[in-house]
Amino acid sequence: MRGRSVLGASVVAFATLASNEAHAISYLQSKLVSLPEFNPGFTDGVSLYGSVDMGINYQTVGGKSLVQTQSGGEWTSKLGFFGREDLGGGWRAEFNLENGFTANNGAVQDPTSLFNRESxxxxxxxxxxxxxxxKQIGTGLPLFTDVFGTLSTNSVFTWLGMGVVQTPRGYGFNADLGPGASQMPARVDNAITYLSPTxxxxSTQIMYAPSGVAGQSPVAAAQGALLQWFNGTVYIAGSYNQVWAPGGTATVTQNVRTDLYGVGVVYDSGSLVLSASFNQNAPNLAGxxxxRIYSLGAILPFGRNAVLASVVYRDTSGVRDSNQNPAKDSALGVMLGYDYTLSKRTGLYARAGxxxxYGISTxxxxxxxxxxxPGTxxxxxxxxxxxxxLGMYHNF
Structure with a gap:
């Protein structure tokens, strides 16, 4: 799960909506302008950007505890290049290459991919x-639906929303739902996306990602759409995505489609942020x-300070235990946070959650x-x- 930082987001769509409408800057927009793509002052050229985030983390479960340094407690540590060229006639060419790394040891998040976050x-x-x-962010609900940004560290929304279930073989996304279940990756390979004008x-965003595997049916590995509305204070979005898990196992021989539905709303007045969302993950395999995932979140900024809180509940239906008997399978997550901004680019943070x-949930x-x-x-x-x-970050 290292390196996952987004639950199918559309930051680009939100920022485009914001830039095309005249209104006071919101709290979330003030965070986005640190990235060159969303900075109105960046019009042409290539910009180097990134984040270095380091903290001290304490964890405990089942009587065992761990104290460690940990990267990415508020911002994923990353290094990126964003380029834009004015082509004339209102057209522009753009590109983005972004690598995620762990600041505590300098290792790349994904040893098989240099630009694992954007390409x-x-x-x-x-x-x-x-x-x-x-490779780019897909068409699920945007990352700011979770007030903690759906990091793979301090965000209960990430772990419950993605359905990161521990199994005897490690972990699997929505693995408790059955052998055909899967999840849309945070960044989608081979993606083709179109974002409409506002x-x-x-506005609407659509995505299609072919599998690139000869003879595979269906041809797509993932596809989806996002419809959204923004008036400067209220953001409302609905998404529908399909992702196919490859077959080839003893229990699943064909590719299985999982349908992902999402509805979210964010209120951002600049002095208060409130968010709510509903997601449903439904694999199309008999049995x-x-x-279903429900979330509520809030940010209360005041001066250099901000207090954050989120509550997320994941419930399931039709789940069976190892003996194939109907079983209760649900989980509740709570995350609290505090931010102190030292400058526009540097800050301190605290997180606890x-x-x-419940039932057979893991x-x-x-x-x-x-x-x-014991023994298994x-x-x-x-x-x-x-x-x-407890940690700090610096954006550049």
């Missing part, structure tokens, strides 16, 4: 929209279950594996992983 090129126009090709506050697993939190039954790799149920962090 795309595209063309854009305020009149006709944006077209992009390559009309009366509305598989369905997961937990996930309470959801992880912050990469900390649950204890297993089967995770124990009913456990409550807890995490707490």
């Amino acid at each position: 795309w090129v595209g063309i854009a126009s305020n009149t006709y929209g944006q077209l992009r090709f390559g 009309f009366a506050g509305f 598989d279950g369905i997961a 937990f996930i309470r697993n 959801i992880l939190l912050n990469n900390n594996f649950l204890p297993t039954q 790799t089967i995770p124990e149920t009913g456990k409550t992983p807890i995490t707490a962090s």
Whole structure:
């Protein structure tokens, strides 16, 4: 789970909506302008940008505790290049290459991919929209639906929303729903996306990602759409995505489609941020279950300070235990936070949260594996992983 930082986001769409409408800057927009793509002062050229985030983290679950240095407690540590060229006639060419790394040891997040977070090129126009090709963020609900930004560390929304379930073989996304369940990756390979211009506050984004595997049916690995509306204070979005998990196992021989639905709303007055969302993950395989995720979040900024809180509940239906009997399977997560801004680019943060697993649920939190039954790799149920962090970041 290292390196995952977004639950199918559309930051680009939100920023484009914001830039095309005249209104006071919101709290979330003030965070986005640190990135060159969303900085109105950056019009042409290539910009180097990134974040270095380091903290001290404490974790405990099942009577075992861990103290460690940890990267990415508020911002994913990253290094990126964003380029833009004015082509004339209202057109511009753009590209983005972005690598994620762990600041505590300098290692790349994904040893198989140098630019594991972004790797795309595209063309854009305020009149006709944006077209992009390559590895990029998909068309799920935006990352700011979670007030903690859906990091793979201090965000209960990430772990519950992605359904990061511990199994005897490690972890799997929505693995408790059945053998055909899967999840949309945070960044989608081979993606082709189109973002429409904004009309009366509305815009839409569509995505198609072929599998690149000869003879595979269907041809797509993922596809989806996002419809959104923004008036400067209120953001409302609905998304529908499909992702196919490859077959080839003893229990699943064909590719199985999982349908991902999402509805979210964010209120951002600049002095208060409130958010709520609903997501449903439904694999299309007979006998598989369905997961529903409900979230509420708030940010209260005052001066250099900000207090954050989120509550997330994941419930399932149609789930069965190892004996194929119907089973209760749900989990509740809570995360609290405090930020202190030293400058526009540097800040301190504190985070503390937990996930309470009910029934047969074995959801992880912050990469900390649950204890297993003696002499086996089967995770124990009913456990409550807890995490707490103190750290700092610098954006450049």
